[in-house]
Amino acid sequence: MRLRALLENDALGLRLLGGEDELDRTVRGVMTTDLKDPSRYLSGGELVLTGLAWRTDPADAEPFVRILASAGVAALAAGEAELGDIPDDLVEACLRHRLPLFAVNESVAFATITEHVVRQVSGERAGDLAAVVDRHRRLMTSGPAGGGPEVVLDLLGSDLDLRAWVLSPTGRQIAGAGEPLEAGLAATLAGEHLAATRTGRRGPHRLSVAGTAYSLFPIRNTGRGAAPASRDVRETVLSDWLLAVEADAGDWPAARLDLLQGVTQLIAVERDRRDAARTVRRRLAQEVLELVQTGAAPAEIAARLRVAAPVLLPGLGTAPHWQVVVARVEWDQEAGQAPVDSGPVAQSLLEEVLVDPAAVGAESADRIAVAHSGDEAIALVPLATGPLPESEDEGPAPALGLHADALLASVRAPLSAGLDGDGRLTLGVSAAVHSAEGLRGALEEARHARRVAAARPGRVCAAGHHELASHVLLLPFVPDDVRRAFTARLLDPLRDYDRRHRAELIPTLEAFLDCDGSWTRCATRLHLHVNTLRYRVGRIEQLTGRDLSRLEDKLDFFLALRMS
Numbered sequence: 001m002r003l004r005a006l007l008e009n010d011a012l013g014l015r016l017l018g019g020e021d022e023l024d025r026t027v028r029g030v031m032t033t034d035l036k037d038p039s040r041y042l043s044g045g046e047l048v049l050t051g052l053a054w055r056t057d058p059a060d061a062e063p064f065v066r067i068l069a070s071a072g073v074a075a076l077a078a079g080e081a082e083l084g085d086i087p088d089d090l091v092e093a094c095l096r097h098r099l100p101l102f103a104v105n106e107s108v109a110f111a112t113i114t115e116h117v118v119r120q121v122s123g124e125r126a127g128d129l130a131a132v133v134d135r136h137r138r139l140m141t142s143g144p145a146g147g148g149p150e151v152v153l154d155l156l157g158s159d160l161d162l163r164a165w166v167l168s169p170t171g172r173q174i175a176g177a178g179e180p181l182e183a184g185l186a187a188t189l190a191g192e193h194l195a196a197t198r199t200g201r202r203g204p205h206r207l208s209v210a211g212t213a214y215s216l217f218p219i220r221n222t223g224r225g226a227a228p229a230s231r232d233v234r235e236t237v238l239s240d241w242l243l244a245v246e247a248d249a250g251d252w253p254a255a256r257l258d259l260l261q262g263v264t265q266l267i268a269v270e271r272d273r274r275d276a277a278r279t280v281r282r283r284l285a286q287e288v289l290e291l292v293q294t295g296a297a298p299a300e301i302a303a304r305l306r307v308a309a310p311v312l313l314p315g316l317g318t319a320p321h322w323q324v325v326v327a328r329v330e331w332d333q334e335a336g337q338a339p340v341d342s343g344p345v346a347q348s349l350l351e352e353v354l355v356d357p358a359a360v361g362a363e364s365a366d367r368i369a370v371a372h373s374g375d376e377a378i379a380l381v382p383l384a385t386g387p388l389p390e391s392e393d394e395g396p397a398p399a400l401g402l403h404a405d406a407l408l409a410s411v412r413a414p415l416s417a418g419l420d421g422d423g424r425l426t427l428g429v430s431a432a433v434h435s436a437e438g439l440r441g442a443l444e445e446a447r448h449a450r451r452v453a454a455a456r457p458g459r460v461c462a463a464g465h466h467e468l469a470s471h472v473l474l475l476p477f478v479p480d481d482v483r484r485a486f487t488a489r490l491l492d493p494l495r496d497y498d499r500r501h502r503a504e505l506i507p508t509l510e511a512f513l514d515c516d517g518s519w520t521r522c523a524t525r526l527h528l529h530v531n532t533l534r535y536r537v538g539r540i541e542q543l544t545g546r547d548l549s550r551l552e553d554k555l556d557f558f559l560a561l562r563m564s
Contacts, residue, residue, distance in 0.1 A: 001027050001120040002254070003075050003100055006047075012116060013108035014077065017091050019100025025074045026254040028261065030117040032110050036060065037067055043265060044072035045258075047117055049110045051079045058089040065093040072202060075100035077113065149175035149267050156245075156263065160256070163246040166219065166267060168352050169194060169238050169418060170411040175267075181244070187414050189214060193242045194418030197233060204249045204260070215249035216242050219264045219271060234331055234340050238418050239348035241271055278351070284308040285369035285380045292440050293373070302436035312369055312382045322439065323402055324430040325354065325379040326446040328454075332422040346377035349415075349425065353407055354379055378443065383432055404429040404449070404464035416459045426453040427462040483563045490560040493543040505543075508536045512548065513558050 004023035006014050016023075028045030031038070034053035042048075048068055054060060068076060076099055078086050086103050094101040104113065149166050154177045156162045165176040171190035173180055181189075188209060193216040196205040204215040219241040243264050249257065288308065291301045309320060327350040329342045347370050354368045370379045383401060404427065408415075415425055428449030430442035445465050453463040494505045508526065512533075515522040523533045537548055546553040 013105030015103040017101045042071035061089040061093040069097035077102040079104045081106040153177035191414035191417035198420040213248035281369040285371035289371045298436040321383040321432040324442040324446040327377045327427045342375045343372035347372040350377040404462035431465040487564045
């Protein structure tokens with residue numbers, strides 16, 4: 001039903017306080033709340049009823065309305081029974097966010113409005129469209145045996161003559177009815193969707209490609225891990241699926257838009273189900289990562305790998321080779337802007353990037369185990385071993401490895417649109433290793449490769465182990481006891497001094513070496529007077545017994561910092 005229809009019924013006791021230009025919005029449901037943040041219970045299109053018990057201060061209005069607007073609710077109706085006249089701060093907040101606001105007369109119960117809206121919405125969904133939605137719901141809620149998103153898309157084609165596809169944020173086809181979408185076109189649609197979402201435009205997003213019209217509907221995560229509607233869009237834009245329909249939704253009636261909205265919600269349920277299956281793989285990756293980073297014994301790491309191999313490569317008889325991939329998503333930070341939690345973003349994105357772009361369906365990601373540590377996402381990728389060449393009768397089979405540039409070739413364009421001028425994705429790939437002993441070296445190798453990628457221009461960059469300098473290749477494979485002894489002898493005196501005196505000798509040493517021993521450039525970088533810099537370097541030499549004018553001592557410090 002339309003919002004303006006609510007004003008035509010005097011029995012509802014509604015008075016419009018703002019939003020005259022938005023009265024053609026469609027109401028798809030009704031919800032009563034007095035929570036400060038009801039986002040987890042909103043799916044879009046609701047008429048929200050509130051008694052204003054959440055409002056304890058005029059400043060409460062702005063965040064409450066922002067949450068509702070971000071969730072895509074149709075309108076807000078506030079009761080006058082508690083406070084009398086609706087507060088001006090609430091009226092102004094609704095005007096800023098273009099959210100229609102109604103006042104509910106104190107003589108009218110919310111139950112009366114709820115009953116009317118439910119009856120009207122149910123009535124408008126009667127007939128053939130209601131039957132289609134009901135068929136979809138029964139199929140989707142019957143479990144995997146129901147056929148998943150493909151069955152829903154088949155019904156869209158047979159009942160409404162609509163061709164549609166479910167796409168990942170990189171443009172990979174998750175599901176489709178009939179002929180698959182051409183890869184280049186799918187990447188274009190995904191890029192347009194990401195760009196439109198970043199600008200804050202509400203779906204469906206409409207565009208024309210080679211004379212054919214498409215409408216793009218967001219499929220938002222609705223499970224336990226779903227981000228609240230008030231969260232920064234950058235925390236979800238690179239992980240949400242989309243529904244691409246070959247049609248122009250601009251002239252669709254409200255009933256058909258309502259149907260497609262219901263379809264996206266049903267597909268979101270399937271998305272949640274498949275995401276839940278990733279929990280085991282993520283936990284395996286997290287356990288192995290923690291063992292590697294804490295310096296656990298190789299035998300303990302090997303035991304965890306033996307557990308992981310059957311889960312990631314069912315039916316594999318022997319332990320596979322492994323590669324490590326490290327990814328990081330970084331956003332430009334403006335003054336006063338809340339930081340973006342980039343670790344989960346990178347984790348979801350890396351799970352998608354590592355899937356073969358030619359693979360169709362969500363199950364192709366079942367061999368990917370990705371953890372996150374801070375802002376980094378770290379993937380443990382098992383490599384099935386190929387057959388031995390005919391000329392050989394013994395020795396290990398060759399591992400089929402990942403190549404950094406190939407990973408990003410098909411996803412660079414859509415992801416660049418999603419990063420939208422203020423974000424970067426950098427990725428590093430290690431060489432393949434065949435044992436637990438090599439896993440720590442592979443992790444450091446992948447991290448070094450990612451730093452190489454970060455030094456390059458562009459929004460989406462990758463580097464592999466073959467691009468690393470010789471010292472970077474050697475460092476990960478230095479035995480742990482040698483590394484600890486070497487770094488402790490050189491750096492512990494400086495760390496102790498910094499801890500006692502807050503002298504920043506370690507940062508000074510790093511900057512001095514990065515500037516190739518140039519006093520002027522280093523002082524400028526650190527915003528110090530040259531004499532202050534000379535004093536600090538002198539203190540470093542005094543504490544360590546080294547001479548930073550000697551190449552050998554500079555090299556020792558350089559290696560110690562890289563290994564620490």
